[in-house]
Every structure is written in structure tokens, then in C-alpha cells.
Amino acid sequence: MGWSVTRDLGTRLPIGDALALVYRCARDPLSMISLDLETKRAERSEAEEKARQALTAKSLHPMFAKYFT
Numbered sequence: 001m002g003w004s005v006t007r008d009l010g011t012r013l014p015i016g017d018a019l020a021l022v023y024r025c026a027r028d029p030l031s032m033i034s035l036d037l038e039t040k041r042a043e044r045s046e047a048e049e050k051a052r053q054a055l056t057a058k059s060l061h062p063m064f065a066k067y068f069t
Contacts, residue, residue, distance in 0.1 A: 025031040057066075 022033070025033045026037060028034055
């Protein structure tokens with residue numbers, strides 16, 4: 001049937017155990033937390049790369065700037 005935090009650990013989960021559970025889920029490649037973190041990291045890297053290219057294009061000669069936008 002699966003497990004339940006309330007059934008298996010009682011009504012209160014100590015903060016250290018709760019953090020350990022979240023950290024473990026974040027490191028698990030099949031968890032939703034891990035997938036969400038990877039997606040956000042990829043989106044952030046993509047946005048940073050586009051911003052870097054736009055900044056580079058501003059400092060280039062207009063003839064070459066079109067290749068960086």
C-alpha cells in the first residue's frame with residue numbers, strides 16, 4: 001500500500017528528519033523534486049547564455065553582432 005509519514009513516523013516529523021527526507025528526494029534522479037531542479041537549472045543556464053550573448057553582441061562591430069543575437 002505504500003508508506004505514510006503520519007502512519008509510519010507519527011503526527012510530528014522532527015525537522016532534521018524532514019530535511020533529510022527532502023534532501024534525499026532532491027538527490028534521487030527519479031523524484032519529481034530532482035526533475036524540477038534539473039529543469040530549472042537548465043532554464044537558468046539557457047537564460048544566462050542568452051544574456052551573455054546579447055552583452056557580447058553589444059560590444060561587437062554591427063556587422064558581426066548579428067551572429068550573436
